[in-house]
Amino acid sequence: MASQPEIKKPSAASRYLFLFLIGLVVGAVCTVMAMRALQARQDPFPHAVMHVMAKHSGQLSDKVKQNRCAATDTIPHVRTLRAIANDLEVAFPGLADDSRFKTHTSQFRADLDAALNAPPTDCVAAGAVVEKIGTDCKACHQDFRG
Known part of the structure; x- marks a missing residue:
């Protein structure tokens, strides 16, 4: 009888590597889901108000730098800033009763x-x-803001 060649068992390292990679993918997906859930709990309105005000203030500043200072160039930005200023207490309800905040907004x-x-x-x-x-x-x- 001829002896059969010895069959090597596959290395367990490849299985461990595969399980490790699956764990990384599942962990990344779970982390993204958790971060989105936490983000969904936050009110985006205060940040949105500040971003829009910063954008219009920046555009107004750019008009001055570009020497485009006619009323038709500047007033739309001032008007928008004034309209958004009416929402500051709504955007920051925790500060609405603070006398310093009232002073700043007025x-x-x-x-x-x-x-x-x-x-x-x-x-x-x-x-x-x-x-x-x-x-x-x-x-x-x-x-x-500190």
């Missing part, structure tokens, strides 16, 4: 109202409006 609205009542007609005036808006935002952020 000053911000007053500066925007002044800009709407006497629209900037040149880049010097528009630059002053941009500076006032920046100062108002910075003062509030120093008190409440």
Whole structure:
């Protein structure tokens, strides 16, 4: 009788590697699902308000830098900022009763109202409006963002 060649058993390392890779994929999927669930619990409105205000403030500043300071270029951004300023207490209900927050929001609205009542007609005036808006935002952020 001829002896049969010896059959080697497959290495267990390939099975362990396969199970490890499956564990990594399942872990990544579970992590993404958990992060999405936590994100869904957060209210996006406060961040959205700040992003829109920052965008319009930045566009207003860009108009001044581009020397495009006619009222038709600047007023739409000031008008939008003023409309969004009405939602600050709604966006930050935990701060609505804070006297400092009330002071900051009323000053911000007053500066925007002044800009709407006497629209900037040149880049010097528009630059002053941009500076006032920046100062108002910075003062509030120093008190409440840390």
